[in-house]
Amino acid sequence: MNKFSKNQLQRYPVYLKFFRGLQEKGVVEISSPKIANELGYSEEQIRKDLQAISDEPGRPKRGRDVARVIENLESFLGYRENSNAVLIGAGHLGAALLNYTKFVDMGLTIVAAFDTDPTKIGQIVGGKTVYPISEFEKRLPEFNARIAIICVPEAFAQDCVDMAIKSGCVGIWNFAPGHLNVPANVVVENVNLASSFAVLSHRLGNLK
Amino acid sequence: MNKFSKNQLQRYPVYLKFFRGLQEKGVVEISSPKIANELGYSEEQIRKDLQAISDEPGRPKRGRDVARVIENLESFLGYRENSNAVLIGAGHLGAALLNYTKFVDMGLTIVAAFDTDPTKIGQIVGGKTVYPISEFEKRLPEFNARIAIICVPEAFAQDCVDMAIKSGCVGIWNFAPGHLNVPANVVVENVNLASSFAVLSHRLGNLK
Numbered sequence: 001m002n003k004f005s006k007n008q009l010q011r012y013p014v015y016l017k018f019f020r021g022l023q024e025k026g027v028v029e030i031s032s033p034k035i036a037n038e039l040g041y042s043e044e045q046i047r048k049d050l051q052a053i054s055d056e057p058g059r060p061k062r063g064r065d066v067a068r069v070i071e072n073l074e075s076f077l078g079y080r081e082n083s084n085a086v087l088i089g090a091g092h093l094g095a096a097l098l099n100y101t102k103f104v105d106m107g108l109t110i111v112a113a114f115d116t117d118p119t120k121i122g123q124i125v126g127g128k129t130v131y132p133i134s135e136f137e138k139r140l141p142e143f144n145a146r147i148a149i150i151c152v153p154e155a156f157a158q159d160c161v162d163m164a165i166k167s168g169c170v171g172i173w174n175f176a177p178g179h180l181n182v183p184a185n186v187v188v189e190n191v192n193l194a195s196s197f198a199v200l201s202h203r204l205g206n207l208k
Numbered sequence: 209m210n211k212f213s214k215n216q217l218q219r220y221p222v223y224l225k226f227f228r229g230l231q232e233k234g235v236v237e238i239s240s241p242k243i244a245n246e247l248g249y250s251e252e253q254i255r256k257d258l259q260a261i262s263d264e265p266g267r268p269k270r271g272r273d274v275a276r277v278i279e280n281l282e283s284f285l286g287y288r289e290n291s292n293a294v295l296i297g298a299g300h301l302g303a304a305l306l307n308y309t310k311f312v313d314m315g316l317t318i319v320a321a322f323d324t325d326p327t328k329i330g331q332i333v334g335g336k337t338v339y340p341i342s343e344f345e346k347r348l349p350e351f352n353a354r355i356a357i358i359c360v361p362e363a364f365a366q367d368c369v370d371m372a373i374k375s376g377c378v379g380i381w382n383f384a385p386g387h388l389n390v391p392a393n394v395v396v397e398n399v400n401l402a403s404s405f406a407v408l409s410h411r412l413g414n415l416k
Contacts, residue, residue, distance in 0.1 A: 010403035
């Protein structure tokens with residue numbers, strides 16, 4: 001069903017950031033060995049990754065057209081269409097995401113936040129209003145959002161996700177620890193800090 | 209050098225959380241098919257993952273001893289030794305991490321924060337003092353920390369990492385976007401929100 005592995009998908013934003021940096025410096029063409037040298041991926045991987053999303057046949061021995069690659073990456077990643085999202089849980093992490101200014105470069109706009117805490121409701125955080133979570137289902141249509149960003153404590157995450165899906169969200173970006181159960185037509189992507197730290201911790205252990 | 213893939217390493221905290229949950233519910237033994245059913249991994253993957261960190265031979269057809277698996281997972285993940293870390297950049301995201309109470313379950317203690325902002329210096333955030341970044345090199349030894357958590361804007365990330373490594377840090381947990389250059393004896397783990405969102409966005413696109 002999906003010909004791109006998760007690892008491969010995760011590399012594309014890294015390429016995009018790199019190519020945008022080249023464009024800012026006025027570079028119009030670059031070779032695979034140079035990309036390999038800068039990003040630490042193998043030349044073969046770079047060729048495979050970029051060919052998979054390219055709209056033109058490979059041109060061996062020629063450099064890559066920076067503007068063209070950016071166009072391919074942006075359209076593959078969906079950065080040219082904008083996605084609206086709502087955020088649930090305006091605590092410390094939620095507030096950090098509401099204040100993060102780089103999401104717009106990824107085609108992501110957080111349009112509103114929801115919380116249960118009366119001291120947060122009605123506040124403006126990062127330019128977005130915090131609404132009572134009891135109004136979620138009623139308000140979702142006005143925001144035209146199909147992604148819910150989950151920043152609530154683990155114990156509430158599944159309930160919030162169930163509510164978001166029932167209200168029409170089809171994408172869940174989950175920052176709460178723990179496993180979520182969702183129907184097959186809903187996509188979940190977890191940002192799992194414990195998993196990320198496990199990689200660091202294990203590799204540090206190997207260095208001892 | 210490293211027989212565990214990144215994907216595999218990232219699954220171990222998920223197992224640990226699951227097995228700890230079983231233990232809380234009083235479950236003492238569980239079969240691979242049941243684990244598979246709950247976590248959505250294949251039975252073969254579960255057997256392979258758990259065998260790789262086990263201190264006993266496989267016991268086909270027998271359930272897994274929950275307490276034993278937890279012990280193996282905790283010791284493999286280094287959760288039984290505590291790691292001290294310092295955090296650089298006490299902005300919104302940095303403050304969220306300083307206030308996060310679950311790191312201690314992962315054997316991670318953030319002992320201090322550093323920032324350049326005079327309004328932040330001297331504040332206590334999540335119970336930790338924010339020190340001026342100019343004192344980083346001088347103060348690092350007193351914190352016995354070998355991990356630096358990078359939460360500064362991208363433009364400052366490389367300079368902060370260079371400073372942290374020069375001062376003796378060997379592990380970098382990087383929350384800033386963009387590629388970092390480090391010597392071969394330093395481990396970097398990136399939490400890249402753009403990469404995570406790319407996976408969500410692409411899979412949502414496939415659902416259309």
